[in-house]
Amino acid sequence: MFTKEQLNDIFNLAQTLRVYTAKDRPLGKIMASIFYEVSTRTSCSFAAAMQRLGGRVIYMDETSSSVKKGETLEDSIAVMAGYSDVLVLRHPTPGSVMKASQHCRKPLINAGDGIGEHPSQALLDIFTIREEIGTVNGLNITLVGDLKNGRTVHSLARLLTLYNVQLRYVSPPSLRMPSHVVDFVKEHGISQEEYSSLEEVLPDTDVLYMTRIQRERFETQEEYERACGHFIVTPKLMTRAKKKMAVMHPLPRVFEISTEFDSDPRAAYFRQAEYGMYVRMALLAMVLGKC
Amino acid sequence: MFTKEQLNDIFNLAQTLRVYTAKDRPLGKIMASIFYEVSTRTSCSFAAAMQRLGGRVIYMDETSSSVKKGETLEDSIAVMAGYSDVLVLRHPTPGSVMKASQHCRKPLINAGDGIGEHPSQALLDIFTIREEIGTVNGLNITLVGDLKNGRTVHSLARLLTLYNVQLRYVSPPSLRMPSHVVDFVKEHGISQEEYSSLEEVLPDTDVLYMTRIQRERFETQEEYERACGHFIVTPKLMTRAKKKMAVMHPLPRVFEISTEFDSDPRAAYFRQAEYGMYVRMALLAMVLGKC
Amino acid sequence: MFTKEQLNDIFNLAQTLRVYTAKDRPLGKIMASIFYEVSTRTSCSFAAAMQRLGGRVIYMDETSSSVKKGETLEDSIAVMAGYSDVLVLRHPTPGSVMKASQHCRKPLINAGDGIGEHPSQALLDIFTIREEIGTVNGLNITLVGDLKNGRTVHSLARLLTLYNVQLRYVSPPSLRMPSHVVDFVKEHGISQEEYSSLEEVLPDTDVLYMTRIQRERFETQEEYERACGHFIVTPKLMTRAKKKMAVMHPLPRVFEISTEFDSDPRAAYFRQAEYGMYVRMALLAMVLGKC
Structure with missing residues (x-):
């Protein structure tokens, strides 16, 4: 004692x-x-x-x-x-x-x-676009995959309404962007279109935002493969895309992006994770005054 | 290699x-x-x-x-x-x-x-009293709840014998302060009294130290509620207490203190946790020389 | 938003x-x-x-x-x-x-x-020898215990071939140093010998490297005890060893080294763990430039 x-x-x-x-x-x-x-x-x-x-x-x-x-x-x-x-x-x-x-x-x-909401993810997504392309305004931004359940694409679409962009949604019919997001985007006067084919929208896409589709969303393995087989980024597919554009993904990916594409300068998904750290540094610095 | x-x-x-x-x-x-x-x-x-x-x-x-x-x-x-x-x-x-x-x-x-023993808890408790009231000497300190099994109140009561204080114990009959603590306090010449009612001791209490009573200590839910229902701090109850006093709790609390009381200036329990950090800074600084 | x-x-x-x-x-x-x-x-x-x-x-x-x-x-x-x-x-x-x-x-x-491989362990082992004895060259280094399954002793034996040392292996017959390590050491011109008794090699050993033998390596408790009972460092046994030598162990130990030996200046195993930190500091400082 x-x-x-x-x-x-x-x-x-x-x-x-x-x-x-x-x-x-x-x-x-x-x-x-x-x-x-x-x-x-x-x-x-x-x-x-x-x-x-x-x-x-x-x-x-x-x-x-x-x-x-x-x-x-x-x-x-x-x-x-x-x-x-x-x-x-x-x-x-x-x-x-x-x-x-x-x-x-x-x-x-x-x-x-x-x-x-998952606000820091949407912030880092837009920061990535800015750093990779130089601007956000005037871009064609294509969101691909499970647009129904992915909260990252919901937050991103909403936040992009602050910019002058054109949104495209590519998904299996059962995983389309929900109406609450579609309505929100519409109210803010941002143009948006739905597609079922990636090839169709690829040529004039500036930002290709891929997301993971979970196996459990489909009743059978066949349905799953039929739906997802169309949405895979490969070096071959990307020969149809612009030379200056960015492929993004919130990660982890499973097979939506072929690892053979990783060495392509347009593969921005690992840099995207790093940009997230800088956005979080900014958020912390702002709320703390300076550290 | x-x-x-x-x-x-x-x-x-x-x-x-x-x-x-x-x-x-x-x-x-x-x-x-x-x-x-x-x-x-x-x-x-x-x-x-x-x-x-x-x-x-x-x-x-x-x-x-x-x-x-x-x-x-x-x-x-x-x-x-x-x-x-x-x-x-x-x-x-x-x-x-x-x-x-x-x-x-x-x-x-x-x-x-x-x-x-859990020495740093008892230290932070006394540091809290000092910071909140300005002194420890001359105070009426009331310990409430499960005084039988709570090691924090045992350590606190022992350490308080170094000061000139008056101790009061309020608990259900089955959860009274054990004799090894009561004897220790007595040997050190500190006055102590047992009560079964919180209302009785509240008016001249300077420090009200609440503790959690675990449901498992009682055989039936009725016994539990009968015993514990008497020891709940509420804004209404606290109108009977001094204007300058401190309500403490080692946390986590369950329902011993109503959340409606949290905004009262006498609610010291969250500051108490913070004081613990300063006491641990002091302990570390002392054993390390200076960092 | x-x-x-x-x-x-x-x-x-x-x-x-x-x-x-x-x-x-x-x-x-x-x-x-x-x-x-x-x-x-x-x-x-x-x-x-x-x-x-x-x-x-x-x-x-x-x-x-x-x-x-x-x-x-x-x-x-x-x-x-x-x-x-x-x-x-x-x-x-x-x-x-x-x-x-x-x-x-x-x-x-x-x-x-x-x-x-587990390279930083072998580095810290050799750094320990250097710090404890002052040099690695010219030493008799005795490896004891489960030499068959212990990857630390394999890495260590290989890395020691860069020095002018004499290696001795002491193990139960079923846990001898595997031939891929023995062959490697031989190719590098380092002398090595196998023993079944610790007492025999102890008197001129400069570094005694103990390892843990797992109970599961033996079919019965009797076989286990018969094999392992011979390889226990005690103060009594160590009266036969040099005054200036080092007892090492990658830790955790079970009973291969009696705790009564811990206060002996030759007991290097806890300092060995600390030396590991300095080796890792060196590795980090080298790959980072300076921090």
């Missing part, structure tokens, strides 16, 4: 450090990385971003003991906010991030909540 | 870096965070503390491959001590931290060992 | 940060720690090494969601390379690290791939 003198020493130093932390924080701010759903890539991207800014990271995930003891999300966030200067939260339940942010006394960044 | 020249280059550089690490260590000291029992909050608090001091963290937990291969705790600690400048250890077995520290050639901080 | 102006602010800042990251990187480089197989100790050693050099770490393991979604190792590595400046990879499949490195645009360090 401690003596009274030891306690006083500890408490006086703790108080000094409390003031020091609040005022100066010269040794790096802390980001709390809170993932109630595994997403190693998003987590790594944010952790790299924070650390490249000179900050530090603490980690909490869904195996947390407090969560098991029945603590609410709001309480967990309130505690983590006490340890950190900014919080990054991913949660499987739509709306939960918004709810958590209402009581949070530190900036909270949404890293995805279920089928809800 | 390597050439002899490559090996020499590597080994000469390794030796230089060894000397550099031992002498200067200008780039931050390393804390080994070793948790044989999940405790995300304590782990995050220590990691944030070390990093706010400019240090770095490495992590080992109970899923470690060496542990699975039958390595003893002492051996695991000896290896981690080779990588780090200070170790923080949590273990489910009482006495294990003390045992491990005997052979450890670096400072080792106890982050809890089963039903044994 | 964002406004167009907000997007422009974010993207302009992201671009500035991208240039800044590529050019200056004054705030520490990033190491991606990628473990498809649990190895807490190797992971901690690399993380401590990188952080002692002023760098930062991001973590990916086999529970990664992308791996579960069927992503190839090459794709996972390509994404992590976008976030980091150097990658450390451990994988259970022999050859996989080499395969992954072929497409990786950043330096990739092998932290072990199954029964394949």
Whole structure:
């Protein structure tokens, strides 16, 4: 056990450090990385971003003991906010991030909540277009694959309405872009068209945004192969495309893009992942002031 | 395979870096965070503390491959001590931290060992009182809930005997403060009284320390509700309390404190978690010299 | 949702940060720690090494969601390379690290791939000999235990052929050094001899390299005990050894070395683990330029 003198020493130093932390924080701010759903890539991207800014990271995930003891999300966030200067939260339940942010006394960044919004993905997609092509305006942007269930393409289509673009959707009939997105795009005066063939739209496409189609979306293996066999990027297919354009994919891919295409300068999907880190650096730097 | 020249280059550089690490260590000291029992909050608090001091963290937990291969705790600690400048250890077995520290050639901080001591929690509790009220001496401190099984209240009551305080215990009859704590407090000449009603002690309480009562402590749901229904902090109840006082809780809470009370200035429990980080900064800074 | 102006602010800042990251990187480089197989100790050693050099770490393991979604190792590595400046990879499949490195645009360090090579372990073993004895040349080096299945002793024997040493192998008859290693050592003109008794070789041994023998290698408990009972380092046995020599072990040990020997100055096995960190610092510093 401690003596009274030891306690006083500890408490006086703790108080000094409390003031020091609040005022100066010269040794790096802390980001709390809170993932109630595994997403190693998003987590790594944010952790790299924070650390490249000179900050530090603490980690909490869904195996947390407090969560098991029945603590609410709001309480967990309130505690983590006490340890950190900014919080990054991913949660499987739509709306939960918004709810958590209402009581949070530190900036909270949404890293995805279920089928809800995933804002940093849409930002990095548009940043990729800007960096790869030089501009977003005036482009033909073709979204391919499972447009029904893919939340990344929903967020992207919505955010692209802020630009002067032409959208094309290529998907199997059963996986078409849902009407809530189509209506939103229409209301914002952006032109959009649906296609069932990739070859048809490829020649004047500036950005080809591929997505993964999950096997479970189809009843039989045959239906799956019949639907997906048409949407595979290969070096041969890409001879029909522009010389200056970008092929993107939110990753992980399965077979939608042949690995033989990886060495093509138009293959932007791995750079796209890296651009995500710079966008997250920007988001963190903006909410933190400077680190 | 390597050439002899490559090996020499590597080994000469390794030796230089060894000397550099031992002498200067200008780039931050390393804390080994070793948790044989999940405790995300304590782990995050220590990691944030070390990093706010400019240090770095490495992590080992109970899923470690060496542990699975039958390595003893002492051996695991000896290896981690080779990588780090200070170790923080949590273990489910009482006495294990003390045992491990005997052979450890670096400072080792106890982050809890089963039903044994949990010293940094008691320190942060008293630091909270000091920061919230301005002093510890002369206060009426009321401990509420499961006083039988809660190790935090045992450690706190013991440590408070170093101050001039008056202790009150409020609990269901089956969850009273155990005699080993009551005897200890008595021997140190600190006044203590037991109550079965929160209302009775509330008006002159300076610190209300709430704890969680686990459902499993009671045979039936009725018994549980009858016992616990009396110990819930609400805005209405708190109209009877002093204007300047602090409500504390080691967290996580379940329903012992109504969330409606969270915005009350006397609700100190989330600040309490944050104070813990400053106390851990102080402990780390003291054992490390300065970081 | 964002406004167009907000997007422009974010993207302009992201671009500035991208240039800044590529050019200056004054705030520490990033190491991606990628473990498809649990190895807490190797992971901690690399993380401590990188952080002692002023760098930062991001973590990916086999529970990664992308791996579960069927992503190839090459794709996972390509994404992590976008976030980091150097990658450390451990994988259970022999050859996989080499395969992954072929497409990786950043330096990739092998932290072990199954029964394949484990280069940094052999390096640290030789660095330990150098630091403990002062030289490697001219030494009698005795390898003891399961020489058939232990990949560390295979790598070590091969790498020692670059030095002027004499090798001795002590093992149960069923766990002798395999012919591919014996042949390799012979081709390089290094003398080697097999023994079945530790006592016989001990008096003129300069380095005694102990390894763990797994119970599962033997059909019955009796056979196991008969074989292994002969290869245990105790203070009593070590009275027959030189005063200046080193006892090493890749750890974890089970009972091959009595804990009573730990306080002997010749017990080098815990320092050996620490030397590993300096070797990894050297490897990282070399591939990164300086951090």
